[in-house]
Amino acid sequence: MIEVHPCKSVEELRDAVGAITHYFARDRPTEEWAERWLKNFELERMLAAIDDGKIVGGAGAFSFKTTVPGGAAVPCAGVTVVGVLPTHRRRGILSSMMRVQLDDARERGESIATLFASEETIYGRYGYGLASLNFNVEVPKGMNAFRPGIETVGRLRFVEFDEAAKLFPPVYDAVRAVTPGMFERSAAWWENRTLTDPPEFRGSSGPKQLVVHEVDGVPQGYAMYRLGGEWGDFGPESVVRASEVMAATPQATVSLWRFLLDIDWTKAATTFLLPVDHPLFLLLARPNQARPRLGDGLWTRLVDVGAALSARTYAGEDGIVLEVRDEFCPWNEGRWRLEGGAAARSEDSADLSLDVADLGSVYLGGFTFRELSRADRVEELVQGAIDRADSVFRTDVAPWCAEIF
């Protein structure tokens, strides 16, 4: 009989996270790793699945505050390090852990949960919907020109860890405040996750480089990148690997990207996880040559439909009644009237009927009801309801989470 309970010790944490590190072909996490991890993670939020006294699986959640449309930062379970050892797969262990985790998130008052999925087939059954798309680019040196008339402004300079820890967070926060899907980073997060550069994180690339962009001495953006340092038969073939480029103004976007694209001794600049509305695509003279590859981004689950819908803002006041199906979290099932920015249980007949996972897809603004309808994922019960719902849910900024957690 398999039991699931919150970890009570660092040893249990290391074993529970060991289930996922198994698949990354890495050793069981070290004590040093656990110490760093616990600067941003509450021990009891790591669930362990135990068979005959041995930990065989784990699932964790960060306590996030995540931006929703309109700018509110709502309590959110940031689901992470989920794994079940191959000796115990397909016996329902993941389902048991998801049960405990979502019940716990609800008790904590977290109205949403988000995650990045290793495989898109896993989380829909637990009510998670694909909520944002990301694209990766690889811009070759010879194809990296901007369209004519685009000028860089301000200055760029390298900074050390301590200065970055002061200058970068306000830039991140300015972007976060207007971007659904981004979560608050504590000072410990910056120190132990964003800026830290232990050699084991470098892979085959060099040290993490930290660059700030300033106009009249005021930081407007920053970039973090590594150089690959590759050398070919005919000369340098290094690749710029940008892990995070954050720009609070268009000037910072232009200047940081021009800088990254032009670094000498490189044959290309790459980055991943860009939001679908990222301006790079409009800046490049030859966007196709950036070899954009589109993929899934954040997955979102409404843990408490009423609280989640009431937490975001809307583009219209029109009333909409949604019939929500939610097998895994039945407390959400039923009809919800959304009106004047607040959602409440309703006895009125529904305008639209959909699964909670599909509501998760539209919640942050990454997809529309019309798009759901084209994929046969929402039922229009009253003619015109899809258009009405889209005019109410419309947002201006694509959801984006700038890092995989």
Ligand SMILES: CC(C)(COP(=O)(O)OP(=O)(O)OC[C@H]1O[C@@H](n2cnc3c(N)ncnc32)[C@H](O)[C@@H]1OP(=O)(O)O)[C@@H](O)C(=O)NCCC(=O)NCCS
């Ligand atoms: C994905 C993983 C956690 C699943 O754990 P598990 O204990 O085998 O899952 P369960 O037995 O609880 O499966 C529950 C359901 O999900 C399905 N499922 C589980 N993993 C799946 C996958 N990778 N793809 C498609 N379906 C999957 C099962 O078939 C089952 O379906 P059913 O309810 O219709 O019978 C485990 O296989 C694993 O650790 N994989 C590698 C690491 C990984 O991908 N972790 C997730 C990180 S985001």
